[in-house]
Amino acid sequence: EPEVTQTPSHQVTQMGQEVILRCVPISNHLYFYWYRQILGQKVEFLVSFYNNEISEKSEIFDDQFSVERPDGSNFTLKIRSTKLEDSAMYFCASSAWQGAAKNIQYFGAGTRLSVL
């Protein structure tokens, strides 16, 4: 079964450093998303991306965050200057193009970001 893959599974960084989280969405999907989940809390929407541009973003997704689809397969989330409160599990998700199926988002296993 096709799946969303994320790397690395765990990223440890120092406060103030830049990190790039990587995702390979399901190959025929055209909508891509990033969510985060602080330990023990609910999943929170960060951003959605379609046709090489951001289609929606939440108030969490401030100027420190950016997303990119550098090639035909990868979708990345960059945090320019990490803060302690950025520590969380970051999930990438993707959904298909046609009909109701595009509403179903398939999640990757996540990258655990630890900011020290």
Add this chain to the structure above:
Amino acid sequence: GQQVMQIPQYQHVQEGEDFTTYCNSSTTLSNIQWYKQRPGGHPVFLIQLVKSGEVKKQKRLTFQFGEAKKNSSLHITATQTTDVGTYFCAGRSGAGSYQLTFGKGTKLSVIP
């Protein structure tokens, strides 16, 4: 902004007992989705409800979408230890938005 409330936060049941989690949105939803997250895992899609009053079943799981499309429930009949995890509802507000607003989830523990 849209808020999705989910209760209860935790539920402990004996194996074989039933379990229900409830979800309420502050606004009318275009659809609602349910996800299961095992401990240490990622959200796994279970089902999507679109129509007012819709009821869907998956084996021992029954999902309902309210008539006003603002509330939903997930009911598990005769729980098993494999049902352990956190169940999240996630709502979409309307056309043109694919952002999912998640509830806080209900963490289910099943005592063998």
